[in-house]
Amino acid sequence: MKDFAQLIKQLDSTNKTSVKVNALAHYFKTASDTDKVWTIAILSHRRPPRPVNTTLLREWASEMAEIPLWLFEESYHIVGDLAETIALVVSTTRGGKTHSLTRVLNHLILLKARSEEEKKTYVTQQWQGLNYYERFVFTKFITGGFRIGISQKLMTRALSIATGIDEDVLAYKLMGNWDPKTISFQELVLKENQGDYLSKPYPFYLAYAIEATPDSLGDTALWYAEHKWDGIRAQLIFRNRELFVWSRGEELVTDKYPEFFTLLKHIPDGTVLDGEILPYPDDTIGSFNDLQKRIGRKMVSKSLLLKVPVILRAYDLLEWEGKDIREMPFAQRRILLESLIKPLISAKSIPIDLSETMTLQSWSDFAKERATARDKKSEGLMLKRKDSPYLVGRKKGDWWKWKVDPFTIDAVLTYAMRGHGRRSNLFTDYTFGLWNETSDEKRELVTFAKAYSGLTDEEFRKLDAWIKKNTLERFGPVRSVTPYHVFEIAFEGIALSGRHKSGVATRFPRILRWRSDKSIEEANTLSDLKKLIP
Structure with a gap:
């Protein structure tokens, strides 16, 4: 815990990416394997469920600081961060034992089921025995994530430096529905186990907003345009006669879209599709506001399925016949995708269609097509080089988004x-x-x-x-x-x-x-x- 708090202090005290990556790499080389797993989890937004609500935390902190709650609240609004406010107003009054990061987090997981009095005793004792930065980090575990300028990409880069494993391989390993409470560092990072990859998506390829005028991209014959659809980016994975639906936020959302199970009859094993989940009431694209009625629902009622059905508008093929084809040029991947999807489109009962790719004669033609975006319920255009592989993360050069003016x-x-x-x-x-x-x-x-x-x-x-x-x-x-x-x-x-x-x-x-x-x-x-x- 002390070492993790020191790491957060280092990361929080610099804006230099290289310094942050080196600090993380050093930590990954020296920390225990269980603490490494939890650090990966915390920095990739897999923190444990919140065991105590923030109202109670504010009350306990004001009581320990011997200040009225209104004064604590005023201090909180000045500081702007609850964990930092508590770290400032609560004093270290007794020596505390040094526990591992893993032990602290396991205690917090168990704390959720305890009584309010037991929670108060545990939390206040921890606050008293920790120094300022440890208290800040401990409270952050309860209240939320760390705003320290570390993306999962930077964390993966540091882990690559520490382990010698390729960044893209690590990005793939860290995707999916793994549990830091049960998985070991060996299983998560070091071990090669193909069985673990059954449900895993590929890291998503993300586009940058176009930086200049589109004609700076050169010959239009090298580029496809397609509309940028306003839905939920997702990968549909068909392996071992099972379906897995992953959102771009690395959330497994299969159960939220039960209509996609019908695709198991039509999509062969060893296929991974990349596309956009879109609301499709009355056989036409709905608004994102329609889709929000489905987002966040643990259970999707029959009436909601009828009111806001969805489809997958597919635009890329990442795995075919069990083989990773991301290195294949986009134009070739599209040929395979179209051969798979086009025969299914005519059947209205199958919730899938194809995002059209267009090759236009001039950049003014592209601009004219972009001007039709709102009429077509899109946000603008995606520009993709025909020879581009499917890369990992946000990369410049091959994919650009050219959104309509707001x-x-x-x-x-x-x-x-x-x-x-x-x-x-x-x-x-x-x-x-x-x-x-x-x-x-x-x-x-x-x-x-x-x-x-x-x-x-x-x-x-x-x-x-x-x-x-x-x-x-x-x-x-x-x-x-x-x-x-x-x-x-x-x-x-x-x-x-x-x-x-x-x-x-x-x-x-x-x-x-x-x-x-x-x-x-x-x-x-x-x-x-x-x-x-x-």
């Missing part, structure tokens, strides 16, 4: 909240409203979106100073402010929603620019927003 609307700042991390002293999380014209003479601002990115540091500081001088009411960490400032808000998608006061849900809202040239009377209305719904 929707935009001018909205009024109505609420503000302090940010997190380095912005914890500033009000940087904002809520925006649009005019709802209830009559010819009366209109009110109705909340429609929240955003916390898009301004410069100087603009954040300027707006923070204004917010502090123009607060109308306080609701804990949130302040309502005088309606005065207008901002252009950009977002990727829009749909009707009964869960929002405005009646509309937007996807990925962010601030495009501060419209200091506009008064609030010139901001858009709710009806303007609804006109953008396809």
Whole structure:
């Protein structure tokens, strides 16, 4: 535990990727095998279930620090991180035994079933016996992940340095549904066991947003274009007469999409498809808002299956006849994919179709096709080199995404909240409203979106100073402010929603620019927003 806390301190104290990778590699060379497994799990978002809710943690910490809860809450909102706040306000008052990372995490797993009093005794005793950084790390295990700038790719790179195993091989080994409580380092990393790979997906190949104009990519004859579908990226794996469905987030979601089991009759063993799970009500592509009704459900009811059926829109073939064909040029993989999928498309009862690839004569033709994206329920175009292999992770050169320009609307700042991390002293999380014209003479601002990115540091500081001088009411960490400032808000998608006061849900809202040239009377209305719904 002490060594892991020291590792987190090292990772948190630098922005240099090389320093972080070297620190992790050293840890993987020196830590015990069980601690290595748990470190891989924690840094790939496989932390144990939360044994204590944060309300209790705040109460216990304020009690131990001998400060009122309201003062602890104010401190928390200034610091911006609960684990860091607890590490600061609680003091080390007794010597603690040094336990391994594995032992600490196993104790936390068992703690979930204990009574509240037993939980309090264990947690507070740990806090008292740990130093500042150990206390921070221990509390992080309970509250959530570490924001230390370590992606799974960097972690895999460090593990490769420590073990001498190729990064791509490690990326494949670490995919899947392994359990840090039961698997050993030997089984997870060092041992070659083909039986373990039955359900494993391949690491996903991810595209970068295009950096310049598309014509910088050269001859159009070298490229395929296809629409960028707005669903859930997934791999469907057919091995040993079994089906496994993996999302891009490395979550096994087979049971959430039972309609895909019909594909076992039509897709041969030794096949892995890459594609997009799309909502498909009334035999047409639905909205992502439709798909959200299926996401997160542990059980999918028959009525939901009928209301929001899904299909897989396939766009790549990664394994064929039991062989890994990712090194094969994309154009050849597509020929195999089409020979497999096209005969199935005519049967409406089979939940699969094919993402069309297009070869166009000029980049202006590509631009014209991109302009049709919203009509086709897509986010823009994917540009893929015909000779490209299927690589691991996000790589530049062969695959690019060329999304349509976002929707935009001018909205009024109505609420503000302090940010997190380095912005914890500033009000940087904002809520925006649009005019709802209830009559010819009366209109009110109705909340429609929240955003916390898009301004410069100087603009954040300027707006923070204004917010502090123009607060109308306080609701804990949130302040309502005088309606005065207008901002252009950009977002990727829009749909009707009964869960929002405005009646509309937007996807990925962010601030495009501060419209200091506009008064609030010139901001858009709710009806303007609804006109953008396809």
